[in-house]
Amino acid sequence: MTGFTPRVVIRVDGSTTIGSGHVMRCVSLAERLKRENADVRFVCRELDGHFCGLIQDRGFSIERLPAPASEANYAENEPAHAAWLGVSWEEDASQTSASISHLAPPHWIVVDHYALDARWEQHFRAKGIKIMAVDDLADRPHDCDILLDQNLVAHHSERYLGKAPERCTMLLGPSYALLDAEYARLRPRASPREGQPRRLLVSFGGIDKHFLAEKVVNALVGFDRRDVEADIVLSSTSPQFQQIESIVKEFPNLRLHDRVTSLAPLMLAADLAIGASGTTNWERLCLGLPTLVVTVADNQRPVADELSRRGLVHWLGDADMVDQSRMQSALEDVLDAGLDVTWSEKCLEIVDGRGAARACAVLLAEPGMSLSVRHAELRDEATLLDWANDRATREYAFNQKPITPQEHRAWFRARLRQPDCCALYIVETTSGISLGQVRFDRRIDEWEISYCVAPLFRGRGVGQTMLEEAIRHLLKCHGNVLLFGQVKLANSASRRIFESLNFSTRVSAQDRIIYERFYSK
Numbered sequence: 001m002t003g004f005t006p007r008v009v010i011r012v013d014g015s016t017t018i019g020s021g022h023v024m025r026c027v028s029l030a031e032r033l034k035r036e037n038a039d040v041r042f043v044c045r046e047l048d049g050h051f052c053g054l055i056q057d058r059g060f061s062i063e064r065l066p067a068p069a070s071e072a073n074y075a076e077n078e079p080a081h082a083a084w085l086g087v088s089w090e091e092d093a094s095q096t097s098a099s100i101s102h103l104a105p106p107h108w109i110v111v112d113h114y115a116l117d118a119r120w121e122q123h124f125r126a127k128g129i130k131i132m133a134v135d136d137l138a139d140r141p142h143d144c145d146i147l148l149d150q151n152l153v154a155h156h157s158e159r160y161l162g163k164a165p166e167r168c169t170m171l172l173g174p175s176y177a178l179l180d181a182e183y184a185r186l187r188p189r190a191s192p193r194e195g196q197p198r199r200l201l202v203s204f205g206g207i208d209k210h211f212l213a214e215k216v217v218n219a220l221v222g223f224d225r226r227d228v229e230a231d232i233v234l235s236s237t238s239p240q241f242q243q244i245e246s247i248v249k250e251f252p253n254l255r256l257h258d259r260v261t262s263l264a265p266l267m268l269a270a271d272l273a274i275g276a277s278g279t280t281n282w283e284r285l286c287l288g289l290p291t292l293v294v295t296v297a298d299n300q301r302p303v304a305d306e307l308s309r310r311g312l313v314h315w316l317g318d319a320d321m322v323d324q325s326r327m328q329s330a331l332e333d334v335l336d337a338g339l340d341v342t343w344s345e346k347c348l349e350i351v352d353g354r355g356a357a358r359a360c361a362v363l364l365a366e367p368g369m370s371l372s373v374r375h376a377e378l379r380d381e382a383t384l385l386d387w388a389n390d391r392a393t394r395e396y397a398f399n400q401k402p403i404t405p406q407e408h409r410a411w412f413r414a415r416l417r418q419p420d421c422c423a424l425y426i427v428e429t430t431s432g433i434s435l436g437q438v439r440f441d442r443r444i445d446e447w448e449i450s451y452c453v454a455p456l457f458r459g460r461g462v463g464q465t466m467l468e469e470a471i472r473h474l475l476k477c478h479g480n481v482l483l484f485g486q487v488k489l490a491n492s493a494s495r496r497i498f499e500s501l502n503f504s505t506r507v508s509a510q511d512r513i514i515y516e517r518f519y520s521k
Contacts, residue, residue: 006038006364009106011096013113016049018084019205021279022112023051025134025150025178027058029110032181032356034059036364036431041103043096047086063099065092079140081114089116093123108132108363111144118143132363133164134178137299144168148359150177150282152350153302154309169362169456177282177355182264184353190268190287192348194341197271197334199229201289204276206235206259210296210319212327214240216274217247217254219328225335226253231266233257272334274327277304277313282355285312288348290339292330294322312347354433361433367461371435373473376424381412384437390455396491398512415439423447423474427466435462438470440483446516447474449485464497475521484516 010030014023023044030040042055045065055062068086078089085092100106109124112134118141121131131144136151138159147164148171149156156172164170200220204212213234220230232248234241236258248254260266263280267273267287275284277293277300284291293313295304301318308315316322316330376384385408387393394400415422421442427435436453451470453463474481484506487494495513503515 004366006033006036006108007104007106008033008038008040008108008110008363009043009100009103010040010110011043011113011116012111013045013047013084014049014051015047015084016207018047018114019278020051020054022134023055024180025279026110026112027055027060028178028180028356029359030060031058032360033363036360038360038364041100041106043099045086045092065095065099079115079117080137083115085113085115089120092116093120097123097127105129110134110363117141132359138163142168146171146359146362148172148176148178150174150279150355151303152310153306167459169459171359171362171456174282174285174351175355176359177286177351177353178359179283179286179351179353179355180262180264181356182262183283183286184357186264186268187286187353190289190348192288192341192344193271193290193339194344195338197228197339199231199270199272201231201233201263201266201270201273202275203233203263203266203273203280204294204296205278207238208234208240210294211240212276212294212296212319212322213238214244215322215324215327216331217244218324219331220254221247221251222324222328223332226251228335229253229255231255231257231270233260233263233266235259271339274331276300277307277315281307281313282351285347286351286353288344290314290334290343290347292316292334294319310346311343312350357431358433361429361431361435362456362460365429365435365457365460365462368465369462370430371462371465371469372428372430372432373425373438373469374428375419376412376416376426376437378413378416380426380434380437381409383434384408384412387437387452387454392455392458393452396488396494398486398488423477425470425473427470436466438467440470440474440481446482446484447478449483463493464500467497467501471519475519480518480520482516482518484514486512486514488512 010026012022012026014020033040040060042060042062044052044062046067052062052064072087074082106129108130110132114137121143125131125143132146133142133144134148136149142164146169152174202213202216213232245256248256267284267289270289273284273289273291275291276296291313293304294316295301296319304315307313389402415424423440425438427438429435434454435457438451440447440449451467485498498515503517505513506516507514
């Protein structure tokens with residue numbers, strides 16, 4: 001963006017109870033926002049085992065809220081995880097407001113906290129601040145402008161019906177997984193795994209309170225496969241660390257790591273992982289790593305169930321059900337059968353590592369934003385069909401019948417082969433996130449405009465800028481042109497755009513207005 005610095009506050013907590021996952025995904029989003037010239041600050045409470053130091057080490061300013069003075073009392077209608085906050089939502093909202101009162105008012109607050117709901121969000125929306133809520137549970141109402149849930153669960157598109165405003169932009173599924181940039185960087189080097197697994201990655205989180213890593217190590221020792229290497233990642237603060245350390249000293253093919261800066265290099269090197277079904281799911285999928293997963297929390301079950309149903313993981317069960325014998329049997333089965341290459345290939349299809357970039361693009365979209373234009377390519381076929389069949393697109397189309405994949409394929413591929421009479425452009429953010437499409441069809445000595453803003457960017461005032469950039473690109477390729485566009489009378493947004501671009505009315509009919517304008521280079 002030129003001449004504008006978005007201000008974003010991120011309200012998130014981490015602790016020995018909450019873990020680090022919420023903080024780490026927010027740091028990934030913050031780093032992407034920072035790359036886009038945003039001013040990002042964190043607000044975190046100093047709970048037991050907080051991660052404030054980690055956030056500061058990653059280069060971000062942080063406003064610290066005090067540790068709870070005493071145990072708070074909660075009403076029956078509070079969120080299931082209300083105790084994670086340590087104080088009432090009212091006190092947290094008041095303290096958060098006070099902590100940022102010395103700053104210029106933020107344009108956005110990103111809130112990632114199971115203990116906060118629509119009431120907290122309304123407190124800040126009443127001040128004119130936009131809200132992006134990051135959630136996984138869909139167990140409480142939200143009053144937000146954007147809601148991001150990166151999980152893949154059954155019926156995920158319906159999870160927030162009645163729990164978020166109709167006007168809310170929904171970013172649902174692992175396309176929006178907030179991963180560290182290292183995963184996108186390494187992804188092109190991730191080849192599908194197949195055949196005999198030779199290197200394993202064992203990681204159940206830093207503490208692993210269920211002692212699952214020790215069960216895996218004992219299983220590996222139990223069937224004595226010296227031809228299989230394993231990297232075990234565990235914090236030295238874990239009560240099982242010393243026990244595992246003493247075991248692996250006798251087995252040079254087993255390596256124990258006391259935490260690591262990033263799991264990405266170990267994931268890339270591994271053929272098979274054994275781990276929990278938490279946020280690490282999306283990191284493993286991004287690098288195409290087949291995984292045996294164990295659920296260590298109730299909210300992990302729906303995700304593990306769906307990933308298992310799709311053949312993306314092998315779910316061994318809940319932590320209290322998976323003993324050493326079960327772990328050893330599952331490992332032996334995979335090692336003996338080998339890996340079917342389709343397992344890894346399916347993983348690579350689900351997560352591409354660009355979730356933070358997509359979320360950032362939606363968050364920062366505004367009128368006048370910098371955009372780029374490219375010609376549509378064969379890889380855009382499915383995306384353009386999705387946009388064309390979106391409910392709002394069909395509502396304002398002159399032919400409202402949904403388009404079949406077969407009809408769209410024939411039409412789209414024919415247009416790609418006719419560059420002299422059809423200019424079909426994809427308009428993107430400067431980070432390469434597709435914002436919409438603009439098409440110019442030659443009609444003898446003039447060109448007809450058709451365009452579509454991607455559903456995620458509707459209502460953000462980007463349509464005019466998108467059209468301006470596409471017209472500028474057309475002029476470079478074809479010189480002076482007479483343009484016209486047909487708009488339904490009810491489509492007030494498109495009418496405003498054409499009129500703002502100084503198009504004049506050629507025809508005003510009962511069902512449409514036809515606008516025109518002559519452009520010269």
